[in-house]
Amino acid sequence: MNLLHLKYVIEVAKAGSISKAASNLYMNQPHLSKTIKDLEENMQIIIFERTSKGVIPTKKGAEFIERAKSIIMQVDEMEAMYHGYDDKSVHLDICVPRASYVANAFTNYLSMINFRDKNIRVNYRETNSFDTIKEVYEGDANIGIIRFFENEENCFINLLETKELEYEKIYKFTFKLLVSNENPLVYKDKISLNDLVEQIEITHGDISLPALPLVSTNRNDETRQAKKEITIYERGIQFELLNCLPHTYMWVSPIPQNILDRYNLKTITCYDNKMICYDLLIKRKGYRLSKEDQGFIKEVKRCLRENNI
Incomplete structure (x- = not known):
């Protein structure tokens, strides 16, 4: 053998x-x-x-x-x-949810690296929590971030322990409404789910990558108040739609302020949305974090800390 x-x-x-x-x-x-x-x-x-x-x-x-x-x-x-991983190599394999703070940390970390005369192999994949667990467990990704609701915690923790994956809670949050600064909702003192009835909801149609479990994992969830909906299948157009159509909104995890400022956007708390989410960092048991892994994780935590999100 x-x-x-x-x-x-x-x-x-x-x-x-x-x-x-x-x-x-x-x-x-x-x-x-x-x-x-x-x-x-x-x-x-x-x-x-x-x-x-x-x-x-x-x-x-x-x-x-x-x-x-x-x-x-x-x-x-x-x-x-x-073999091949020295000061002249940059290697990073990660799987994450569709989250602006993670993407921001990723680009910030890469911007700090001098890529001149270096071998580059960087894989950044946005996918759902089950695929991330599978990728990390099978060694196709070295680290990952998974996302789930509070009432799903026991299920996911048991799955991680069964797969002998190590985990660390890095973020606890509730989903917010993302709107443009021209949306009438920004002038209201208190937003409820009923205020969304006449608004247009923007959702991602890729159900294999549920950035918004509130809307994508249960189409009949009580948080779905919108009678009007625009479904998109790629990231690039979402901020343009929010700005061009002032009566649109998205459910999102909290977003760094520099991104909101760049795209003329604002996040709003919906007071009767009480659903809590967790983001967990995962890796294989015994896996030794590379310098790139450590740098990315450090930047993720810095992004959360400095933006108070």
Whole structure:
């Protein structure tokens, strides 16, 4: 058995089919089948149960696959630590929610780096909490930030502990209304959900990336007062719409003041919205943060602290 064989097993489990895995690995199917069979005989276990629709891991096979993933991740981390990561390299892999304070911290951190004569590999992915947990657990991202409601806390904490992921609460907040400074709502002393009935709500249509759980995870939630709605599928247009259509709003996590000033926007508290959210920083157990990881995390916390958000 060698590391390559472990990678073969992981790919077969992921593909659910030896023929599909062979195609993904650019090798012929008989050779992969023989390799898996030889490995099973060597380990004296049956890793996969063969069915008419493909293969599924046995109970012992599932245990073996999880150990194989852990070994591959540890080897990858060792290689990352000792090969090619020096003062001339910048490496960062993160998964985060769609949040302006995180994006602001990310760009601020990168702006402090002198990229001249350096090797650059930076991956910044905005996605939902479950995908972030999966990416970090499987080693495709080194760190992540997940978001959930207070009443979902036990579910997510149990999931993180099951995956042996370390976590740190970095932010507790309630969603606010984002409007332009020309929106009539800014002149009201107190905003309630009823005040939104005649407003137009802007929502993101990508349900795989719920920046606004208030509106995207439950379409019948009591916070959805708007009878009018504009659905968008990319970030770039959201601030333009808010400015060009003064009777529009979005539900957002708190936003740094410099971004609000730049786009002529304002966040407003809706007094009868009491739903609390948490943002958690997560990483694999035992993973050693790189200098880039540490720099990004430091900037996230600085952004939260200095903007009082």
